[in-house]
Amino acid sequence: MRAIFTIAKRELVGYFTSPVAYVFLVMFLLLTGFFTFTAGNFFERGEASLAAFFGWHPWLYLVLVPAVGMRVWAEERRSGTMELLLTMPVATWQAILAKFLASWIFLGLALVLTFPAIITVNLLGDPDNGIIAAGYVGSFLLAGAYLAVSCMTSAMTRNQVVAFILSVVVCLFLVLAGFNPVTDLMVRWASPAVVDTVAAFSVVTHYDAFQRGVIDGRDLLFFLSVIGFALFATGVIIRGHRSG
């Protein structure tokens, strides 16, 4: 447990001693602002909710989260520090979990810094803050799912660019599987059962429930199992790499 804390602390401090954290935070906040107020027509909607804000997250995270996750293992492999880390008295799963948690906390911090959006809607109207809270939970879980996938692709290669692209592709699948234009297209040739099954794998289907203010155990389970599966796969990939 202490080892997890030590590694996670190092990771998290590492974000802030390099420009990565600052570039990411500024870009994330600028883009969420742009998408919410300009592209999302926040004011024209005339409703006191953060739907315009949360609606963009699956797309925004698609690019930004792999940018955070791509370095997690690829950098360790490239610089050779992976050998150092994994010959410490630390189990591989502890290292994987610690690195994931550190990055997830960092993404959570980015999300916390969007608090002016909450203040804005509360000043302008009378929103249901329960729905907003559920929205944040959903958004955080979504970021975690993308991040776990990025950790996995990051373990596959020592090249961060490759890790980034692979991660975007996998996450794009997770989005598109339940994206309405895609499911509409599938309905034409697949049976509804197949369409529903594929859509059930999509993060969007589960994410939308949170945006309606519903925290359903099944949706929680979905995100946690995506994270669990991706981290498990990371472990398998790392073991494979070590076996040569």
Place this chain on the structure above:
Amino acid sequence: MIRIENLVKSFGAKRAVDGVSFNVERGEVLGFLGPNGAGKSTTMRMITGFMPPTAGKVTVGGHDVAESPLEAKRLMGYLPENAAAYPDMTVRGFLEFAAELRGLHGAKRKQAVHRVVELCFLESVLRQSIDTLSKGYKHRTCLAQALIHDPDVLIMDEPTDGLDPNQKHEVRNLIRGLGKKKAIVFSTHILEEVDAACTRAIIIDRGKIVANGTPEALRNMSDLAGAVTLSAHGATAEKLSELGKVEDLGGAFRVYPRDKSKASELAQAIVDLVAREGWKVEGMYSERGELDEVFRRITLPDTVKK
């Protein structure tokens, strides 16, 4: 402390390490020699538990590395190839990180960091980030990391690689000093290091151990070992060849003993001959044998042997 039994590692069809067995006890410094790609790093990665072996067994301090890796890893300090370290951390931060992973916290951590900083002369760069360090300092930082918990077993992959001669000297002295109380394995392809720091050396070639012994014993495998070189006024190859095979070096003769085990008698025989013939001796010395000659002879394919 370290027991290695029949260690094998295959990468696809290639056997990088092929049935390596040896033991290292406390107080021993084992030099691990071999040409590039002989399997030195792979063996070390298996000892430290980074790579699982294809076959065979490694035990460190009684703990099987494959079955109880955490217990085995606790006993070991490891300096990986190229001295990898997190470039964005400061030297102090990195050492503190290593100490915490080794279970040292609070005052113990502070003490441990202080100890290795003194041992590896890192005082002046403590606040620098690692990517701004010169290669020598980076190397020593990584070495400090390996020593932070004062391990019983120290595994070092080319600890002097890329260092200048002064730094090499320091690191060798450090290794020799540490070797009195620990079991140390270090790889190198610099032969003088074996003389400078090792109590025993293993030469590995294409995954197999081809020689194992003290530096002295390895040197004795050389053709040159036991030969006597004589430069004397009036000396002739003809007379000397009564005592053994003679090589004319131009101005001096080198006499090889017929029987290596009686090499010491050769020198006396030459002295007697010189006295009988009344030659004027300018110089005379016994050859110790050269490690690099032994190394070349046993690691080069037959066709290249001279």
